[in-house]
Amino acid sequence: MSRLVIVVEKASDWGSYYPSDNVVTAMDYLREPVGGEERTHVVNLCRSYKYLGTGYYVSLLGEARGHRVIPSVRTINDLRKRALYGLDVEDLNQKLANFLPAGGRDTTDLGILVYFGETSYPALKDLARQVFELFPCPLLRIEFERERVWRISAIKPIGLHTLDDPQEDAFAQSLDAFSKKLWRKPRARRQYRYDLAMLVDPEEAMPPSDRKALKSFIAAGKEIGIEVDPIGKNDYTRLAEYDGLFIRETTALDHHTYRFAHKAEREGMVVIDDPTSILRCTNKIYLHDLLRSRKLAVPRTEILYKDDPRQLKELPERLGLPMVLKIPDGSFSRGVVKVDSVEALEKAAAELFQSTALVIAQEFLYTEYDWRVGVLNHEALYACQYFMSRGHWQIYNHGAKGSAKSGGFKTLPVREAPAEVIKLALKATQPIGDGLYGVDIKQTKDRVVVIEVNDNPSVDAGVEDAYLGEDLYRRIMEEFLRRMQRKRLGVA
Incomplete structure (x- = not known):
């Protein structure tokens, strides 16, 4: 242990x-x-x-x-660089208003103690945790000041010798909880050569892997000497005890998944999805520019700017109708709208611009199915055809009653997929990295184009593994093993 x-x-x-x-x-x-x-x-x-x-x-x-x-x-x-934390903190005014005692509304400065990311003030628990994630330090004092709005004025490490009796008790409880996370169980796990953290969210409505697939990853790791340990977003401080991180939760830049990836990379761990891949894939506008700069085939595309109404008027002539509007960071077909008229275009754009300054517009290409090619370390793993949801133009129909509905699928051996589809998928991942990706491609009678590259592709039991079976999970775990072995040997 x-x-x-x-x-x-x-x-x-x-x-x-x-x-x-x-x-x-x-x-x-x-x-x-x-x-x-x-x-x-x-x-x-x-x-x-x-x-x-x-x-x-x-x-x-x-x-x-x-x-x-x-x-x-x-x-x-x-912690010596004030510029890292001398910024307005979202919702800080409301949080501090809840924290202040009655009659204390005129307060212009105050501070709290944070012990291993914990504080005794419930209204500021989330803030304390976020500060600890940015600055992992056993004992911190966060100081606030208010001029027009509340802001963090200082984050200071403090000494154990400065605490009074109640503070010593609070520190002891937090240290005990922190150490239990490190010691969480006797390490029968030392029978394994490597430890891999797998970040999951059991409550996620549309996770990248279902429960059966997660169990298959765990079993595949065990076969080759890797203990795969599912962790959650509250296990941030435990990351350092692992050799690698495998993210099986939908990623986003403004999300704990990116913080986990970034911390793991800083710790020298093997990481899939790595933070660079998350950055390059999760924003469709960034990804479009990246693919276009490599002269890869993509649908005809325009970037719409919130403050340029003239551009919106010219759009039907440039892309034709119908067309598709997308928010930059949507996933699983969310934040994607098809418009068939100028009126629908104006309405949809106005709604999307409420949450983003830029919107991506693309020509509409109808196909019965989209290709999804799974790529790991520049090699194709699987090829799937995802069919459109019944009576809908997308794979996922989020407007369906109840939960989102999806179309059928067909999984093929890579060798049976069209050569031009596989070739384009491999080219699309080259400028992104050597991680695990899902490349979405549309194939019409005369064109093959990249729709997007997913840094966190779906791997569900009975779908992506329909041809390879358990070998799919084993191949992914073997890549982790190869990389962790190279890390341990100090090979770049």
């Missing part, structure tokens, strides 16, 4: 708590490395993290020894 080492600057700083073999002084830690071959987590509780001070060196040398240290040197450096 992981070993936890708590480093204090002076032994007296731990005086209010029970003695523990896990607690060492900073000088003892610096003079004599601890942890051995075990995976070691270090909680650095030094009084100060000033540059080249004792606390700074605890984190610096801990990282050099391969220990997982909180706070990291990067966090220590980031």
Whole structure:
């Protein structure tokens, strides 16, 4: 199991708590490395993290020894840069209004303590967690000030020795909860060579993998020595204990999935979806420019600007009717509208512009089905035909009563799919990366065009695996194994 080492600057700083073999002084830690071959987590509780001070060196040398240290040197450096947090915080006024005691509306500055992302003030719990995710540090004081609106004025690490009795109790509870996450169970899992976190959301309405597929990923990993551990969005602080991260939750840039990917990459983990792929795929306008710059075939497309009504009037002549309007970051056919008239175009554009400054417009290409080619590390894994939902022009019909309805599918061996479809799919992923992608392609009588590239493609039991079966999951896990082995060997 992981070993936890708590480093204090002076032994007296731990005086209010029970003695523990896990607690060492900073000088003892610096003079004599601890942890051995075990995976070691270090909680650095030094009084100060000033540059080249004792606390700074605890984190610096801990990282050099391969220990997982909180706070990291990067966090220590980031906390000195006020520009990183001197910004208005969305909804902060309302949250602080709920937090302030009666009669305290004239307050212009205040602060809260945060222990491992937890605070004793319910109205600010989400904010405390978000700050901890940005600056993972055991003890933080967040200070606020109000001029016209509330804003964070400072985020400061504080020393354990500064806490009073109630604060010491709150810190002890948070440390206990934090350490239990690190020690969450005895590691029978050491029989496995590698540990892979699989980020999932059991409550997601349309997840990229259903429960049966997730179980198949876990079973495939087990066969080759990888323990695949499902985690959720509240397990952000646990990421460092894994060798890799596999995101099986719909991704977005303004979402915890991107924060997880970014943190995992910073920790040197193998990541699919990596943050660069999320960036390049989740925004359709960015993706369109990327594909067009590589001279790949795409539908005729125009980017619409909210403040340019003349462009909207000229659009039917340029793209014809019907046409399709899309918000930049929609998924599973959401945020996509087909318009058949000028009036419908104006109405749909006005509605979409309420949530985005730019809208993508494309010519409408009718096909009975779309191709989806699964690509991993520049090799095609599977080829599916996704048929349009009955009586609808899209694969998913979100206007159906009850839940969204989808059309049928047909999964083929890659060798039986049209060569031009597979070739275009592989070309489309080249400028994006070497991860796992789903390339959506339309094939008409005279054209083959890329609709989009998905960084988080669907892998559902009985659909994408209909031809390869369990071998599909094994091939994906084998790619994780290959990459984790190279990481461990220090091979780029």
